[in-house]
Amino acid sequence: MKIDEISTPAYVCEEQKLVKNLEILRGVGERSGAKILCALKGFAFSFAMPYVDRYLWGATCSGLHEAKFAAEFIKNGEIHTYSPAFKEDDLDEILKISNHVVFNSAAQWQKYRAKALAAGASCGLRLNPQTSFAPKDAYNPCGSFSRLGMSLEALQRAILQDGEFLRGISGLHFHALCEESAQSLERVLEVFEAKFGKYFRALKWLNFGGGHHITRAGYDVELLIDLIKKFREKYEVEIYLEPGEAVGWECGYLVASVLDIVENGAKIAILDASSEAHMPDTVLMPYRPTVRGESESGKFSYRFGGNTCLAGDVAGLESGQPEYKFDAPLNIGDRVIFEDQIHYTIVKNTTFNGIKLPDLVLADERGEVLMIKKFGYDEYARRN
Helix, strand or coil: CEHHHCCCCEEEEEHHHHHHHHHHHHHHHHHHCCEECEECCCCCCHHHHHHHHHHCCEEEECCHHHHHHHHHHCCCCEEEEECCCCCHHHHHHHHHHCCEEEECCHHHHHHHHHHHHHCCCEEEEEECCCCCECCCHHHCCCCCCCCCCECHHHHHHHHHHCCCCCCCEEEEECCCECCECHHHHHHHHHHHHHHHHHHHHHCCEEECCCCECCCCCCCCHHHHHHHHHHHHHHHCCEEEECCCHHHHCCCEEEEEEEEEEEECCCEEEEECCCHHHHCHHHHHCCCCCCECCCCCCCCEEEEEECCCCCCCCECCCCCCCCCEEECCCCCCCCEEEEECCCCCCCCCCCCHHHCCCCEEEEECCCCEEEEEECCCHHHHHHCC
């Protein structure tokens, strides 16, 4: 099957571009000595996971179901699991699956320490350096009133109350970036080291978290490698990074079909894909998704509305840029391709309004479909 023969809506991952991203990430790992994991919270695409297993050092998970998903595919690497709070029943299974388990608070670590150490997991604490870089508060893990990670004050208080609080801790983790540069990481590391550095020499590993835009054009890979080497050599620890978006960056798209075109002050193309249900990050961030073939000087202007009853289900509406221009008019039946819609889409999409989940497609550089997974009514019925 050729890619233009698939039914819509569908997320299409382009194999060649995925492999290019993974090669960049693997190169960083090999040159720096770091272990780079795929963060499933940002990129969990089943057809891509064998490639992740081949090129990277494992996966990092946010709870039991992601850990179970990782266990299906990660055969050659490590599985790390962190959650803001573990349920006891979930943790029993997580400990059987995970190589590393990271705890978010003093109470969680003290509650589960004996069980985790008995299971043989390498245990860590998530810290909050209270310095971070993110495009918006909703994506800032170290913003005001964050529930994610222990501040220096919280860690010091725990050690004061329990002299053996750090017994059994093998590593420390922080996550302070979102779509950020190596320069941003450098600034966070300065604060992280100044606040927590006195604890590093007793550790086996440090985890620099995610949000590293390593595969984006212009990212300073050399600076990243230097930063990693510095910490590895100075403290004699293993370094982990866990990007998600960087794995899926610009390696896939969401393809939709025009079902109808209506006019009400503007021409509105109604699609079988939805911003609300299928591109939720474009609404939350918000940002305007790029459409293939659009033209700044185009004479034909359209808005793209989803096939749901939500009035605001219009691409680019939240960002204030809902108009798309083209050199030629659109027609019913035409396909519309939203670029770079693989990361933070599949993992967050919904069946709101009973709308169909997009199929998942892996395609090669010739446009041949390598694998396809279809969705239908069952996904809606099982969750309602």
